[in-house]
Amino acid sequence: MAGWVYRIALWLAFPWLFVDSLRRAIRAPAQHRIWLAQWGRLSSELPTGAIWLHAVSLGEVRAARPLIAALREDWPDCPLILSTTTETGARAARELGVPHFYAPFDYAFVQYLVFRRLRPKLLVVMETELWPNWLRAARAQNVPVALVNARLSDRSFSRYRRWGGHLLRDTLSCIRLICAQSEADRACFEALGASSADTVIQDCGNIKYDVALPTTVPWCAGERFVWLAASTHPGEEAVVLAAHRQVLIDMPDALLVLVPRHPERATAVAALIAEAGLAGQVGDDASTVAPGTQVFLLAQTGVLMRFFAAIPVVFMGGSLVPIGGHNPIEPALFGRAVVTGPQTRNFRDIYRQLDEHQAVRTVTNGSELAQAVLDAGRAPEDWRAVGDRARGVVADNRGATQRIMTGLARLLPSP
Structure with missing residues (x-):
């Protein structure tokens, strides 16, 4: 049932998403690549055969910094690309010097275009972005998926457990590795049915603790409290x-x-x-x-x-x-x-x-x-x-x- 509801909701939203994204592209022609990427048309400058890291916004991109550094060190010959959903996340990605694009809408035909263009070796998703068509496309293309720094709030866990059904279980089955933030998060994913012969769930801790002390010039606070x-x-x-x-x-x-x-x-x-x-x-x-x-x-x-x-x-x-x-x-x-x-x-x-x-x-x-x-x-x-x-x-x-x-x-x- 959840699968049908999701498909219907996607296609009901299609006219609004298409018109709204087109309107924004017309108002800001310099941002036309955002519109194109959201519908599966990616820049030719993006490398193929890369590790694809997805981080929704600014906070996730900041948290991913130590992981980005480690990926570059351990796999220096494998390109790294980063997708985000927000402009603040995009700016942070550009500051890190990682090739960036905006995450596509979760339509099967759009995801097919993206995976056919990128042919990634690995998809690494920060925190909990569970888009069914996206992860199914990865499975269809034999791209292993890892969910890292994964967490579930009490509210999200309750909603997934109540309404997720077969759609959620099928989506989770597309993930090969879940690195949870805590033992409680690990148990939540297991309770939702993520544990299977092909999926490893482990408590890896929170990557946000690994952020380095930044070099910064403190603001001059003066003598006032x-x-x-x-x-x-x-x-x-x-x-x-x-x-x-x-x-x-x-x-x-x-x-x-x-x-x-x-x-x-x-x-x-x-x-x-x-x-x-x-x-x-x-x-x-x-x-x-x-x-x-x-x-x-x-x-x-x-x-x-x-x-x-x-x-x-x-x-x-x-x-x-x-x-x-x-x-x-x-x-x-x-x-x-x-x-x-x-x-x-x-x-x-x-x-x-x-x-x-x-x-x-x-x-x-x-x-x-x-x-x-x-x-x-x-x-x-x-x-x-x-x-x-x-x-x-x-x-x-x-x-x-x-x-x-x-x-x-x-x-x-x-x-």
Whole structure:
């Protein structure tokens, strides 16, 4: 039943997808390759016989960096190509110097065109992209598929278990190797029927722990007490701003650096700052913050690292609203413990370990957030110790990349 529903949904969506992608191509002719790639017409510059790595967006591309380095080192004579779904992911791919294209829509005829053009030796999928026609096309072309850094949220597991049926089992049967982020994720994939004679499922750990400490020039925070609210979402900025108003009562000179997850929302967030009665400043690098500024709104992606390196008190967004949280490993690399809301399902195992080591503080509302920030500001040495424990959690969990590479070597032995 699930298979028929999926096929019907695809063909019902076809006219809208085709017209919408064509409209975007007409409006931005320079981006016509996006439209072509989505319908299976790939650039002639892409090499054939490559290892195909798929990472949906910016976060997955960042997480894949150690894997990309390992693939290049272990198979230097085999080209590597990278597909993404989003433009932010595409920019990150280009920065890494990996040939890139946009992932095609999951129509059987489109996937056939892509595999006929690329003839990849191996398909490596970051996290959990389970597109049935895509994986069936790989099986039909005898291309081994590996799902790495694989995870399943409680919600996804429940939905797959309830509605997946034969379609899910058939899709999972196309995968030769599943490298799960944790033992709980491994058990979930097994419960969904992924375990078979041709599929290996193993707990390899989370590759995000293997990210290297980046070389960055820390932002100059000055003498003021500064805290950072990173990757915030709609419904969350108002809570953060209310918390900052409480912080200002005890620390009148405090500065909040506010970084929305999507910088195109800067205008809307700036309006919220004004409505809260706070003195705001909008910029793209925070190189100069006016003395009277109470909230600096950063409207740029890809620069958070220099703020993690400079600001000791970090709130990670997407956690006070039902988004599922964002990655706390990057601030932990700099010895920053994070303050988070309770909605952390996207990184449940990471937050669980941080909590077990008393390396994170969880809040449920604006008042608790304000209190956490004030506590960290009043006792900086204690908060630094919490951050040191967070950095220790990262160090103790490294090694996933090597375990993944060991598994991939069974699918694509070195020449």
